[in-house]
Amino acid sequence: MIDTLDKPVTLGNALPATKNEKKLKRMLIICSKGKLEDVYAALVLANGALMEGLEAKMFFTFFGLEAITKKKADHLHTATVGNPAFMPGMPTMVAGLPGFEAFASYMMMKEMDKLDIPHVTEFLQMIEAGGGEIFACKLAADMFHLKKEDFLPEVKDIITVGDMYALADGEGTQIIFI
Amino acid sequence: MLNPIYMETVVKQLPVNAEGYLLDATLWTPEWANEVARSYGITLTDKHFDVLNWLRKKQAEGVALTIRKVGASGIVDIKQFYELFPGGPLKVSSKIAGIPKPVSCI
Numbered sequence: 001m002i003d004t005l006d007k008p009v010t011l012g013n014a015l016p017a018t019k020n021e022k023k024l025k026r027m028l029i030i031c032s033k034g035k036l037e038d039v040y041a042a043l044v045l046a047n048g049a050l051m052e053g054l055e056a057k058m059f060f061t062f063f064g065l066e067a068i069t070k071k072k073a074d075h076l077h078t079a080t081v082g083n084p085a086f087m088p089g090m091p092t093m094v095a096g097l098p099g100f101e102a103f104a105s106y107m108m109m110k111e112m113d114k115l116d117i118p119h120v121t122e123f124l125q126m127i128e129a130g131g132g133e134i135f136a137c138k139l140a141a142d143m144f145h146l147k148k149e150d151f152l153p154e155v156k157d158i159i160t161v162g163d164m165y166a167l168a169d170g171e172g173t174q175i176i177f178i
Numbered sequence: 179m180l181n182p183i184y185m186e187t188v189v190k191q192l193p194v195n196a197e198g199y200l201l202d203a204t205l206w207t208p209e210w211a212n213e214v215a216r217s218y219g220i221t222l223t224d225k226h227f228d229v230l231n232w233l234r235k236k237q238a239e240g241v242a243l244t245i246r247k248v249g250a251s252g253i254v255d256i257k258q259f260y261e262l263f264p265g266g267p268l269k270v271s272s273k274i275a276g277i278p279k280p281v282s283c284i
Binding site for chain 1: 244245246247249255256257260264265266267268269270283284
């Protein structure tokens with residue numbers, strides 16, 4: 001407060017919070033799922049953190065790795081079976097018909113295009129451009145036989161769980177697991 | 179929230195909302211922008227003003243502003259935008275540009 005005493009009281013509201021006042025500094029978003037909606041949740045959270053002036057780190061593991069592989073990133077699907085919130089009343093048998101999931105995912109992408117939501121690869125580029133860092137899980141990458149060259153160029157490194165925790169080191173970090 | 183409070187600047191006092199966003203975009207002056215930018219530790223250059231003018235123009239046209247749209251503006255790319263306005267580029271630049279706080283999530 002001392003540094004504001006020499007200024008008019010009303011000015012305080014117009015000024016940004018000083019760094020000391022801001023407790024939240026860094027977000028670590030762990031994405032372990034490869035469904036369209038889960039990946040987008042992770043991307044929106046990471047990008048949103050950057051937009052608020054926070055640091056953002058992303059750690060993709062298990063099926064989440066699909067979101068950062070060159071082949072699959074822009075071809076993620078939403079689950080039509082085992083997802084009660086998806087078209088309630090739709091019989092599971094119908095939702096499981098061949099091509100249904102691809103069609104539903106296509107429709108979902110179309111709706112997102114209308115809202116000007118970028119595709120996964122562009123979203124990752126935006127996050128990198130904003131200073132965010134994107135990592136892949138070593139154990140999962142080994143399991144799925146994925147190498148550095150299989151991942152998008154925005155992926156900074158393939159790291160262990162210990163390295164991932166090091167990313168979250170420091171005061172004011174929050175971890176979100178998806 | 180909307181009770182106008184007055185921002186103390188050496189240039190001119192302009193009504194802003196509780197978060198410091200200018201209540202009337204038409205009152206905006208470059209001098210005022212300089213003053214607000216200084217409170218963020220930013221010294222405005224011509225490049226900054228190119229972005230600010232673009233934001234003001236688009237906002238006047240009723241476009242919902244997003245970082246992605248700024249990146250596609252042809253004036254700056256997203257990386258440069260973050261560099262020009264550190265600490266939350268769209269919010270900070272909107273405040274300096276004298277336009278309302280952006281409501282976009284992307």
